[in-house]
Amino acid sequence: MSVPPAAPDKDALIADLRRQLAAAQSEARVLRRRLGIAAAANAASGDSAPARGLLDELRAAAPRKVDAPSTIAVKLGRRFDLWRSPAVIGLVMVLLTAFAIDAGVGLYQARAAREARQARLLLENTAMRSLYVELKGIAYDPDGKSYRMTLFLQNVSPKGPLYVMLNAVAVYVQTGMVWQQVPSRPAEGTSWGVVKVVDGYTYDVVFTPDVANWAELIPGYMHVRIQSDLLVSEKAQPGNDVVERRTPYYVYLKPHGANDEDIKTRSRSTRTPPLFIPMPPH
Structure with missing residues (x-):
């Protein structure tokens, strides 16, 4: 040789x-x-x-x-024989397979994340546009210091029922330049929890605005903010497909025992002062 x-x-x-x-x-x-x-x-x-x-x-x-x-x-030409080695060819195939799997996993995760974002946006749109939350009215409570307000939920979604988690409704009274929270609770026969809203659902909340030196932006009326926080889903047993629906209301509320004649005189009005005057969010 x-x-x-x-x-x-x-x-x-x-x-x-x-x-x-x-x-x-x-x-x-x-x-x-x-x-x-x-x-x-x-x-x-x-x-x-x-x-x-x-x-x-x-x-x-x-x-x-x-x-x-x-x-x-x-x-x-001996240096090129290295690329014909089974070990080198096997290593190259393993690396190519790993890159292909990594690319496939990346594409799958990106598509799953995109679909999840789209589903959440659709649910948020449904919660805001297909579920109406309305303050139907406020009345004096018989205890002489509290009020009973009635809230109404209406589902107009063509997809079917909505499942709504009723949370505690927060009530605030303006004192000076700040908002002071006052006690509130579900009325008798109402409880916080999940309700199935097919068409409409009504529930009552009792609150007691026992606040001294409340702000009087309108003569004889308290300035009150009511905040309803709801969790909305299209499934009875939801996973991550739950969105929050926050709805604020602003009203001017007449105190217990207010003198209507005094309020009419101060506001220069001849009409009987209503119990509450709704205002747009501000």
Whole structure:
């Protein structure tokens, strides 16, 4: 088995071949000149034997094609045999498979997140546009210091019933420049919890605005803010598909025992002062 030549051996071989080629070319030029002189002499004497001898020498001295040793080509291409190794091919396939799986998981997660956002936006739209929350009215409570307000939920969604979690309704009375929260509770027969709203649902809340020095923006009336916080879903047993619906109301509320004549005089009105005056959110 032959051993491939090292790099210095190759360089020496190439240099030797070049020297041999240069010597052969020089010898050929000399023989051509001699052949020309012999041909001229033959033409004068009529003898062609010397010319034929020089022609044979010229052919023998002509440069020949020299093939590079096959071992050199084998060594130069040996580095590419690494990519034909089963281990390398297997490693490349594993890496490509891992990249493909990672890309697939990324696409799946992005699509799932996009679908979840779309579903939540649709539910938020349903909770805001298909569920109406209305303050139907406020009345004096028989205890002489509290009020009973009636709230009404109406479902106009074409998709079906809505499941609404009733939370405690917060009531605030303005004192000076701040809002002071007052006690509130569900009326008798009403409890906080989930209710199924197919068409309409009514419930009552009792609150007691026992506040001193309340702000009197309108003569004889308290400035009251009512805040209803609801959780809305389209499923009876929801998972993450629940959205919050917050609805504020603002009213001017007449205190217990208020003097209607005094209020009419101060407000320069001839009408009987109502118990409450609804106001838009502000």
